[in-house]
Amino acid sequence: MITAETLWNDILKIREDAPLVHNITNYVVMNTTANALLAIGASPVMAHAIEEVEEMVGIARSLVINIGTLSSTWILSMEKAAQAAKKRGIPIILDPVGAGATKLRTDTAHKIMMDTSPAVIRGNASEIMALYHIRSITKGVDSSHKTEEALEASIGLAKKYNCVVSVSGEVDIITDGEKIIKIFNGHPMMPKVTGLGCTASALTGAFAAVNPHPLMAAAHAMALMGIAGERAAEISEGPGSLQLHFLDILYQMNESNIKERLKTS
Amino acid sequence: MITAETLWNDILKIREDAPLVHNITNYVVMNTTANALLAIGASPVMAHAIEEVEEMVGIARSLVINIGTLSSTWILSMEKAAQAAKKRGIPIILDPVGAGATKLRTDTAHKIMMDTSPAVIRGNASEIMALYHIRSITKGVDSSHKTEEALEASIGLAKKYNCVVSVSGEVDIITDGEKIIKIFNGHPMMPKVTGLGCTASALTGAFAAVNPHPLMAAAHAMALMGIAGERAAEISEGPGSLQLHFLDILYQMNESNIKERLKTS
């Protein structure tokens, strides 16, 4: 479904176009996701004021909504931005951080899914299971489940909302409800860096900005994350180095790195 | 009072339990404190919406309140979360960032101390002195005093609020009003990295989650900070490297590192 070639072509497009990716995201990861978007060649903007989100969406090529540090005023802005994105036809990526952990997060994710038809819902296994009303064990924002356990929920959610569901974990699962792409790249040290899940969502926004096929865009983003993450972890002594090398490697990424490493089915 | 063994045992417990530490903290340090909590093996969550703080406290094992970038809506959430934590009996760590610099900060710290009985108040010398109504020179959020100057205030505050006071500085002082633990680890380059004080508070939250004895939990956190900080500084050319190595070293920390370095009385 995706190959080293399709991934590389999308990276070249991102570098050429430098698409503006509008992020309404959480405080914890704003800096790291902006840096990841810059490193791969996209142009990030963070804007959340209700007075300006429509206008910012109006010049953006994709919208990433991440509910990691919600509040009621931000929810209003997310909805307004999402409506504007829907109207313009640019892809919306939803990262339902902590869905299942609190009612506010679960409800907000549901409302955005129902009202605004995201192109991609990108979360961890616990979050995806919670959104599909499968009783899951959640512990804040970290997943307590393997992605395989979330397979049914992923397919179900993708069918229900007619979108792509992208689940990060040891094996990444990306599905549009019919086709299933699995990515076997990545490294166990990656969850020790905060916000790499959110970074995956931000990069999905960059790929969705240049690739009209959300399933491929989402899979490309996860493959790139996995390849860069495992290369970075191999030369890192801990999560501090991993975070640094991850950005350097995104920036230097070339076709042969991808060809050597990509493991997908 | 604390030994390499007691500290190491708590680290093992944190790594085993991965306790959920709920942080309501400032914008500047959210990323770095989340990374430090992950590196030591805890599971951080940041959540500040008044609609969800009670629920998040309900699944957390400790609550860290840090007033570094206050606003009136966040104060309400801090109070609600602290009340929920008090009710559930999970430890509250209060970091009164900038107390003494503005009335808002001093008053907010006082209100939280009075209403919600924190297990540990963790600040710098200027902040602790300001909270004990000793005229101190404050310059924003950096301390203008040595911890020894804050000894009387630390003991007095600990007695008054029946809690542990943990003061970071060249020598760290941790007291429950009776016993006094001093930590002599650390490095002068540490204050050149923003948020290492806030990181100390977050790690205190992780230790308090696994150790029912707040004095030991607080001292363990400061000892770990000092040991990791001095090891990191020794191999760093500046505060940029220090921040990276600090996370790597937290992640790799082992018993012999602690035995070799711990300096306490």
Place this chain on the structure above:
Amino acid sequence: MITAETLWNDILKIREDAPLVHNITNYVVMNTTANALLAIGASPVMAHAIEEVEEMVGIARSLVINIGTLSSTWILSMEKAAQAAKKRGIPIILDPVGAGATKLRTDTAHKIMMDTSPAVIRGNASEIMALYHIRSITKGVDSSHKTEEALEASIGLAKKYNCVVSVSGEVDIITDGEKIIKIFNGHPMMPKVTGLGCTASALTGAFAAVNPHPLMAAAHAMALMGIAGERAAEISEGPGSLQLHFLDILYQMNESNIKERLKTS
């Protein structure tokens, strides 16, 4: 206009005085700008609550206002803080992030410029052109123009608001409407790190705190950014390393580094 000697003298003053720089800035860069201020020897504080900004300005030596992630409540605080700074006579640095991209940002920047007489307006070429009502192509917060294209707007804006305009780009342009200083330092990898423009504004705040001459303060900040950035980039494999080395190099900066590198006219 500026020389290695004038720049070095200001750095020594910052290190000696450790001036408190009050920042009301965007969420994305709070951590990195605080670290840059610490690395050069200043003392940063971030505070945005309307209840405390006046008091915080009261102990600060400069105020940096950055509109990168605006909202209506923050605008009120920015205005209140700026009025207090004006009254006290401490320099205000305005970074109009994304001016031209949305009406909210353009209008807010204009209002602050008109009401509070900033000492320095520090932005990229697109932002400065937008503020001077020259039709510019804007893409979120990244510039689509070379600084040379913003020369007319820089001079015009400086004259209109009787302030210094400092424009970052391949060649940095700093003008008070009469004199023009150009800095030729820097490196093409720098825009791949988020918030280096905001860091330039924060450092301008540090220099303006110790140097009563805003044109020199602004030029010193840009020269230091360029020198540290090009030294960091030369030993970096990507933007992750650049960010780290940049802080280390700021911290270690010495007179001979500056003498060897400074390129200005």
